[in-house]
Amino acid sequence: MALWNPWRGCKKCSDGCKYCYIHKGDIKKNIDTNQIVQTTDFYKPIQKLKNGEYKIKSGLIYLGFSTDFLIEEADQWRNECWQMIKKRSDLKFLFLTKRIERFAQCIPSDWEDGYDNVIVCCTIENQKNADYKLSIFDNLPIKHKCITVQPLLENIDIEKYLDDIELVIVGGESDYNARPLDYDWVLNIRNQCINKNVNFEFRQCGTHFIKDNKMYYLKTSELCKNAKNFNINYYKKG
Numbered sequence: 001m002a003l004w005n006p007w008r009g010c011k012k013c014s015d016g017c018k019y020c021y022i023h024k025g026d027i028k029k030n031i032d033t034n035q036i037v038q039t040t041d042f043y044k045p046i047q048k049l050k051n052g053e054y055k056i057k058s059g060l061i062y063l064g065f066s067t068d069f070l071i072e073e074a075d076q077w078r079n080e081c082w083q084m085i086k087k088r089s090d091l092k093f094l095f096l097t098k099r100i101e102r103f104a105q106c107i108p109s110d111w112e113d114g115y116d117n118v119i120v121c122c123t124i125e126n127q128k129n130a131d132y133k134l135s136i137f138d139n140l141p142i143k144h145k146c147i148t149v150q151p152l153l154e155n156i157d158i159e160k161y162l163d164d165i166e167l168v169i170v171g172g173e174s175d176y177n178a179r180p181l182d183y184d185w186v187l188n189i190r191n192q193c194i195n196k197n198v199n200f201e202f203r204q205c206g207t208h209f210i211k212d213n214k215m216y217y218l219k220t221s222e223l224c225k226n227a228k229n230f231n232i233n234y235y236k237k238g
């Protein structure tokens, strides 16, 4: 999996940020996550080997996994990133954001109806943010749209926002004090995806996981495996 973190650091901005894995990891390393700083990987997509080939080969590249690509503090740097993204049309750049309301002011002047090689995942966690953020997302010119519902904090209805969505990813929260994830909420979103023939993946259980009204405590290291074992991913027909 190729990763590109042109900057690092983030500020909590949403209900789902409470146990942000970046903040938790940085505390252990004595790093102030609230400081947004450029990394030495800033030009990674266009770096070349001695033979003139790009270091990163064609394929999918995960962008900004130690930050939020749309964070305000990086406005001064983002245009240069867009230029690199445009230049590497052989790569597909995927980023998640909890700041979709900033999208329109963050795109380059030649964006038009979107770059073919950019996948945007709008992240939500509860009904309030689903209604606010997905109604914005719905109207944005983006060629490839996904929704990440993680950590899922309550039963939510997103069916009316699923037109033009390529994939919905659902997961629970991971932390000793994590808010619980009820399996019925996961199945409910899955049903909405099936109704709209949209791809669905259950990626991660929650540390505190409810099934059939019984609460389980699950190990962090097994949350993804636990979700996979349910075998409930859905891939669209036709």
Ligand code: SF4
Binding pocket: 010, 011, 012, 013, 014, 016, 017, 020, 021, 022, 023, 066, 067, 068, 098
């Ligand atoms: S937006 Fe994402 S990276 Fe930033 S604080 Fe929230 S969870 Fe962490």
